[in-house]
Amino acid sequence: MTKKHEVRIDRKKLHPWLDHKLGLLLKECAKEGIYLIITEGFRTVAQQNALYAKGRTKPGNIVTNARGSSYSSQHMWGVAFDIAINDSKRLYDTDLIGKVAKVAKSDKVGLGWGGDWKSFPDTPHFYLKKWGSGTGELKATYGTPAKFKKTWRMKVKRKKGLLIWKDANKKASLKCVKNGTKVRVMHVKDWYARVLLADGSVGYMNKKYLK
């Protein structure tokens, strides 16, 4: 096995919270001596349609039941990624993928696993659990992936700037960012928005000043 992860996707196109959890998964898997290839992340309508055509109007096996226009793949919402093992002989080794799933589902990482799906198990697939195991809640709440993506970034609206705190108890601050700065928002809770910083670390900001 290559002792290195290989991330083939653009992580910036993932929901910030998923990007964060992907970072945790890579870290925890390396501790177990398992190295991954991240093969798929965000998919556009056109990319999803091309995948849907496989095994139907195009050669190959059927790999998805989700049409692009239906927004029924979690990949189109940026809340899922697919993995393989970074070892050409064991790309989809059941044992190793099972170990990765155990790490991914643990409290340390907290991802959902497509291998637990009853009707169409998808073992290389991992997703953010916040909106359930499908796309129904996302569709009902946001309508389209484009509208959903607008919630991933917020802008600081405060003349004197805004502090980023290290934790939700506001014991220590990391830095102050200028009015107008855009931040990647993982989620909003209580008084704060949990944000993902450029170096991959996490901070807390007063949601009252984020628009």
Ligand SMILES: [Zn+2]
């Ligand atoms: Zn997938």
